[in-house]
Structures are given as C-alpha cells and as structure tokens.
Amino acid sequence: MFVFLRFLRNLSVICLRCINYFTSKGDKAIMFIPHQNCLFDNYDIFNYRSDNVLAFLHYIITNPAYSDWKLNVVYYHKDKLDKYISYCRENNLNQIDFVFHSSSYQFFKAFCRSRLVFTDNYYLPIRYKTSGQTVVCMGYYAAPFKDDFYKIERIGYKESLHLNKVVNESFDYHLSTSDMCSRLLSVDSLIYYPKFLSLGFPRNDVLYEPADAMRQLFCKAMDRTPRKIICYAPTHRDFEEHNNVLRDDNIVSKKTLFGSSNPEDERVLNDVLEKHDAIIIAKVHPKQERSVLIDGSCSRVVLYSELVKKYPFCLHDLLLVSDALITDYSSTFFDYLHMNRPILFYFYDVDKLDSNRGFFINPIYPMCAGDVAYTMDQLATMVDDVLEGNDRAAEKRNYVHSMVNLCQDGKSSERIASYFLK
Numbered sequence: 001m002f003v004f005l006r007f008l009r010n011l012s013v014i015c016l017r018c019i020n021y022f023t024s025k026g027d028k029a030i031m032f033i034p035h036q037n038c039l040f041d042n043y044d045i046f047n048y049r050s051d052n053v054l055a056f057l058h059y060i061i062t063n064p065a066y067s068d069w070k071l072n073v074v075y076y077h078k079d080k081l082d083k084y085i086s087y088c089r090e091n092n093l094n095q096i097d098f099v100f101h102s103s104s105y106q107f108f109k110a111f112c113r114s115r116l117v118f119t120d121n122y123y124l125p126i127r128y129k130t131s132g133q134t135v136v137c138m139g140y141y142a143a144p145f146k147d148d149f150y151k152i153e154r155i156g157y158k159e160s161l162h163l164n165k166v167v168n169e170s171f172d173y174h175l176s177t178s179d180m181c182s183r184l185l186s187v188d189s190l191i192y193y194p195k196f197l198s199l200g201f202p203r204n205d206v207l208y209e210p211a212d213a214m215r216q217l218f219c220k221a222m223d224r225t226p227r228k229i230i231c232y233a234p235t236h237r238d239f240e241e242h243n244n245v246l247r248d249d250n251i252v253s254k255k256t257l258f259g260s261s262n263p264e265d266e267r268v269l270n271d272v273l274e275k276h277d278a279i280i281i282a283k284v285h286p287k288q289e290r291s292v293l294i295d296g297s298c299s300r301v302v303l304y305s306e307l308v309k310k311y312p313f314c315l316h317d318l319l320l321v322s323d324a325l326i327t328d329y330s331s332t333f334f335d336y337l338h339m340n341r342p343i344l345f346y347f348y349d350v351d352k353l354d355s356n357r358g359f360f361i362n363p364i365y366p367m368c369a370g371d372v373a374y375t376m377d378q379l380a381t382m383v384d385d386v387l388e389g390n391d392r393a394a395e396k397r398n399y400v401h402s403m404v405n406l407c408q409d410g411k412s413s414e415r416i417a418s419y420f421l422k
Helices: 002-021 052-061 078-090 104-112 150-155 157-170 179-189 202-208 212-222 263-275 315-321 332-339 350-355 376-387 394-404 412-420
Strands: 029-033 070-075 096-100 116-119 134-137 173-176 196-198 228-233 278-282 301-303 324-327 343-346
Touching: 002 104, 029 052, 052 070, 052 116, 052 202, 052 412, 070 078, 070 104, 078 096, 096 104, 173 179, 179 196, 179 394, 202 315, 202 332, 202 412, 212 278, 212 315, 228 315, 263 278, 263 376, 315 332, 324 332, 324 376, 332 343, 332 394, 343 376
Parallel strands: 029 070, 029 116, 070 096, 116 134, 134 173, 173 196, 228 278, 228 324, 278 301, 324 343
Antiparallel strands: none
C-alpha cells in the first residue's frame, strides 16, 4: 500500500511538473513565500522585519531599481487583503499579486509563472519545480543547541535520504550567515553543502537602524519609560508539547515563564529590576506549550504578546531596543550578536533537554556568548551585574559573532538582490 501511494504521489508530481514546464514565465517574475509562523506572529508586508522573505520583499518594493519586476506574494491573513491592495495602490505598486497560503490552485499558478522563488524554510519542498526556475531558501541559523538530527534518526536513515533527496532537488540555493553555519546545517539536515551561500539574512538589516523612535513606541505601549529594557526570548521544549513524539510526562512540570515551580522565587529578580529601573519584555515562543505555564510574581516583566495588541511589533524590533538579552537554547542570540550588547543564558532545565532532544554540539558552552545561570538567584545576580555596566563576555561575544555572522554591515538584502536579480 505504501509503495502504491508513493507511486500515485510521484505520478501527480510528474503531471504538475509538466504543466509548470509549459507555463510561460516572466524573466522578472518573483514569488515570495514567507514563513508559516506569520500565522501566529502576525507578520506581513507591514510588519516584515523578523521574516527574511518579507524583509527582502520590503527592500525590493521600496527600491526603484526593481519597480518593473512582477511580484507574487503569499499572505496568511485574509482579513488584511484589502489593506495590502490599498497600500500597493497608494505606492504605485501595480506589479504585485497576493496569493493566499492555503489556496493550492493560486499557489501553483503563481509558482508556475515565477522565474525566481524565495522561501523561508525547506520544510515544504516544492517537487514540481523545473530547471527553468531558481528556488532560494533564505534559511535560518544553524542550531548548535537543540539537536535537529533526531528527526533523521526517528524516521530512519534510508527514508530520510529519500526526503532530503527531494529537498536537494527542490532548492537551488540555501542562504546562511557564515561558512560554519552552512556546514552545520548541511550535516544537520543532509543538504548538499555547495548549495549554501553566505550572504546574510535580510531580517538582521533592521538591527543596524536607529533605535530611538522604536524605543519610544515600546515605552508608549508599556505606558512607562524604564531606564533599561531587557529582552527575554526563551525557546519551546519538545518534551512539554502535546502531539510531539518527544513528549515526556516524566519530566513535564508546571512552571513560570522563568522555569520556577514557585512564583515567589522571582522576587529576587524583581528586586534587581526595581533597583535599576529596568523592565524585562518576555516574548513567548509560538510553540511554547501554554498548559504548563503558571503566572509569575515579577511585576517588572511585561509580556510581548500584550504590547503587540497596541502596535505591530516584531521580535527584531524588540531586539533593536533591548539593552541586553536573556535566552536559553534559542538561536535568537545569533541575531542579537549584531547588537554587540550583553547576552545571558538561563539553563534552568539543561539536564531535561539534554536527556530528551539533546544538543547538536555537546558540550554547548563554548558557543555561549555570555555567562550561564542555572537558578533564579544566579540569573538575578547576572542581571544586576549587567545593569551595573559590567560586560565581561564582550571578547567572547565578538569571537562567536565572527564565526556565525560573516556579514556585519546591515546590507544583506542588497547583497542578495545583487546576486540574484542582476
């Protein structure tokens, strides 16, 4: 039965590929496929700065040199379509068509008419691509923390080779930020290494822009003007998630956002923040299992999800205005390295993660571009130290930055456009 289903699937792919092959394509026709997380993070052509595809799209539509290019843009919010169309009319952008993400027919039609395609990840390979098209995965940072190779181990090496053969046939290029990141992703995801280009990520260009106006917006949204703002960006835990093969009830427990079973433990952190007139803005990961979270007691922690109800912020806006970053096993710190500001790592459940999904590089500490805390008391002490103006990890941070970010100039979109559009 499995063999028969695969035969039918391959047959349908051949038919679609034939249709695609004989469809006329404009020499200046591009398709933009943003990340599926746009559904949760409310990212679109207005709130574009944290998505590589959308950030690159913004560069194209605001650059007169590309005004005659035909753009096909996948969108995720049907209720905003009229706003998108009005925006295009007001800015004389007559060469843009919007394609709803779940409309298979519209998607296929737009793809067949595009000579060049930019997508944000390789999880949904497009098997009906033809040799007359160039498909570029704008990618993400390699994960030296959370192991991705477990996916290959889970489905079996033979089957994973088949799936990644499809990936390697679907994409012509994968963008990264350095040769090291290219090699890590190549090994981690079985992607052919020569297909990688270290041109940088468009979303990080925003981190080189002035921050004053954006900081004022955050203060207005919080209705307070703290002396310091710290971003807290924890990642999700596979062992907590329902319907995840790595779910482990033996190690799941109720916790605050800072990993404590007792909210009172956060008082020590709150005292430090009050001492320095500082605020932590916490951005919960879209995949965080909400059912395990309990309310904390830190009055100086503001939820990012509440602020975006007032203004269309994105994660990179928050990184831009933050004086320091607290994270755990998230690759967000790779982006934040562009800011050259203190980074603190909070590994309150490192043993659980190590025994469950595991780490891509182990030990992971050489990649930590900052001090590591394991308890709330340790974290509070480190935050106090940073807010006092001490930055002991600056040298190591710059070293890690040089390894993972070859391009440190805020001109990634310009480089990508120069490479593919000229």
